[in-house]
Amino acid sequence: MKLTDDETAIAAGRDGEGAAVALRLVADSGRLLGADALVPVASAHIDGCLYHGDSGTEFAEFLVAKGARVTVPATLNVGALDLLRPGNVRLAGGRREMALRLMRAYEALGCRSTWTCAPYQAGHRPALGSDVAWGESNAVVFCNSVLGARTNRYGDFLDIACAIAGRAPHYGLHLLANRRATVRVDTSGISEALKRKEAFWPVLGAWLGRTVGEDVAVIDGLAAYATEDRLKALGAAAASTGAVALFHVAGVTPEAPTAESILADRHATIALTPDAVRDARKLLSTAGGDAVDAVAVGSPHFSLDEILSLDALLAGRRVRVPIYLNTSRHVLGKLERAGRLAALTEAGVVPIVDTCVVVTPILPAGGGVLMTNSGKFAFYAPGNTGYAVQFGSLADCVESAVAGRLVRDEAGWQ
Amino acid sequence: MSQTLFPGDAEGEVLVLAAPLSFWGGVSWETGAIINARHPQLGEVVSGKILVVPEPVGSSSSSAVLLELIRAGRAPAAIVLGRPDAILVVACLVAKEMGWAAPPVLVVPGCGDAQAGRGRVAEGRVAYRPA
Numbered sequence: 001m002k003l004t005d006d007e008t009a010i011a012a013g014r015d016g017e018g019a020a021v022a023l024r025l026v027a028d029s030g031r032l033l034g035a036d037a038l039v040p041v042a043s044a045h046i047d048g049c050l051y052h053g054d055s056g057t058e059f060a061e062f063l064v065a066k067g068a069r070v071t072v073p074a075t076l077n078v079g080a081l082d083l084l085r086p087g088n089v090r091l092a093g094g095r096r097e098m099a100l101r102l103m104r105a106y107e108a109l110g111c112r113s114t115w116t117c118a119p120y121q122a123g124h125r126p127a128l129g130s131d132v133a134w135g136e137s138n139a140v141v142f143c144n145s146v147l148g149a150r151t152n153r154y155g156d157f158l159d160i161a162c163a164i165a166g167r168a169p170h171y172g173l174h175l176l177a178n179r180r181a182t183v184r185v186d187t188s189g190i191s192e193a194l195k196r197k198e199a200f201w202p203v204l205g206a207w208l209g210r211t212v213g214e215d216v217a218v219i220d221g222l223a224a225y226a227t228e229d230r231l232k233a234l235g236a237a238a239a240s241t242g243a244v245a246l247f248h249v250a251g252v253t254p255e256a257p258t259a260e261s262i263l264a265d266r267h268a269t270i271a272l273t274p275d276a277v278r279d280a281r282k283l284l285s286t287a288g289g290d291a292v293d294a295v296a297v298g299s300p301h302f303s304l305d306e307i308l309s310l311d312a313l314l315a316g317r318r319v320r321v322p323i324y325l326n327t328s329r330h331v332l333g334k335l336e337r338a339g340r341l342a343a344l345t346e347a348g349v350v351p352i353v354d355t356c357v358v359v360t361p362i363l364p365a366g367g368g369v370l371m372t373n374s375g376k377f378a379f380y381a382p383g384n385t386g387y388a389v390q391f392g393s394l395a396d397c398v399e400s401a402v403a404g405r406l407v408r409d410e411a412g413w414q
Numbered sequence: 415m416s417q418t419l420f421p422g423d424a425e426g427e428v429l430v431l432a433a434p435l436s437f438w439g440g441v442s443w444e445t446g447a448i449i450n451a452r453h454p455q456l457g458e459v460v461s462g463k464i465l466v467v468p469e470p471v472g473s474s475s476s477s478a479v480l481l482e483l484i485r486a487g488r489a490p491a492a493i494v495l496g497r498p499d500a501i502l503v504v505a506c507l508v509a510k511e512m513g514w515a516a517p518p519v520l521v522v523p524g525c526g527d528a529q530a531g532r533g534r535v536a537e538g539r540v541a542y543r544p545a
Binding site: 021024025028029032033034047048050052053054055056058059062135136152153154155156157158169209213214240241242243283286379380382383384388 | 439470475481
């Protein structure tokens with residue numbers, strides 16, 4: 001690891017102790033990871049603002065007290081509180097206070113109060129080929145894959161350290177050679193009807209993460225079906241079941257005009273089979289029977305298009321079990337300006353912003369069955385909320401919420 | 415063969431993860447217990463163990479879970495990774511800046527072959543003693 005004279009001076013305290021701590025964290029991590037140098041970054045997305053115990057608050061306040069400030073534009077991931085509708089979150093007493101102090105400390109470091117796991121839906125879209133330092137596994141995979149900006153999976157703390165230092169370790173996905181696909185996924189055995197289904201994409205992601213781990217894959221045969229929201233769902237699921245930080249979709253994502261153009265010389269080919277899709281879909285549900293106690297959508301945070309689809313599927317009907325709509329204050333503001341928010345809440349949709357139902361206590365205590373169309377929610381909800389999960393399409397989620405029991409269209413999946 | 419990502423010595427019971435596990439969503443930051451309902455070792459506790467992680471996966475919030483376990487004295491005694499992964503090591507680096515004692519982290523390719531029993535990490539190497 002070669003630090004520049006400037007970086008050595010910062011690490012020694014030239015720009016204050018806060019900047020020094022940040023630079024040391026970035027440089028030490030880089031050294032461990034085999035980086036040869038630090039690379040300037042254009043922006044950061046910070047995942048450390050979600051409360052998981054007092055240590056995170058203590059670290060953020062430690063940085064504030066040492067005079068640290070971010071030196072590049074930095075958006076904030078979800079916190080543990082809905083700051084616009086505080087009553088949504090049941091976090092109590094000291095924890096609530098520490099969760100709020102944590103969020104305020106990150107604001108005091110100069111980060112933008114975006115409070116979303118989908119900063120790319122709130123205008124944070126770095127340029128193709130630029131180096132950035134992002135945290136939050138779905139944001140990382142979207143940033144690399146869909147935007148073509150370059151980041152590693154910067155965990156909590158390293159993300160804010162990079163934002164303060166304005167630099168990241170030069171290794172991994174910052175290097176073009178590591179962005180080439182070592183796995184080719186052949187989807188020619190999958191029907192067009194399945195590829196057209198919105199729920200195919202998180203299932204594909206769940207399979208991909210479990211199959212490739214951290215390897216970079218290029219998926220062939222999806223060009224006619226991909227949308228930004230589908231790529232978002234694919235990436236979020238793949239980054240939950242595996243450590244996927246980058247995937248390519250041939251003819252769709254910016255670094256893969258064709259599969260051949262991004263494949264590494266040495267690569268494996270895996271054929272996706274209908275059986276594998278069926279198994280991956282099955283694994284996303286943990287509940288039996290037809291009970292559904294709540295529905296949650298929006299992991300990653302729902303886009304305006306996804307909310308409008310939900311609105312259209314509801315078609316003015318009221319739900320028997322609540323639909324928790326997790327989104328950003330940015331997107332909810334757009335929905336409100338479009339005049340659709342009031343009708344949705346009257347129908348029984350519960351908007352949640354700045355946070356989500358899987359990271360903080362929002363769902364009614366006592367557990368039950370949560371239905372979702374999100375591969376990421378399906379993966380994390382049982383451990384984080386105690387709820388068992390039923391996975392289905394957005395239409396299945398809406399029909400189940402209206403009926404108050406599981407309604408799932410099995411056509412096309414057999 | 416082994417590489418030290420965060421230095422230190424440790425001793426403890428060996429816990430080899432039988433399936434990939436994200437610390438965030440997979441390990442309770444309050445108790446150190448495995449809480450991922452789909453994980454074959456659901457309910458086992460990572461605290462005080464020589465935790466062998468053949469394939470590090472999952473959420474980038476895992477460093478926060480580990481930092482909280484470190485602060486509360488409930489971290490694994492040592493972490494042995496099958497390949498380098500920044501997410502857990504960062505928690506150890508932050509702990510060092512905060513003045514909290516953090517577990518050693520090693521990379522040992524092929525570490526999934528480790529047997530249950532006792533383990534000892536010293537001088538950048540891990541040695542196992544079968545039960």
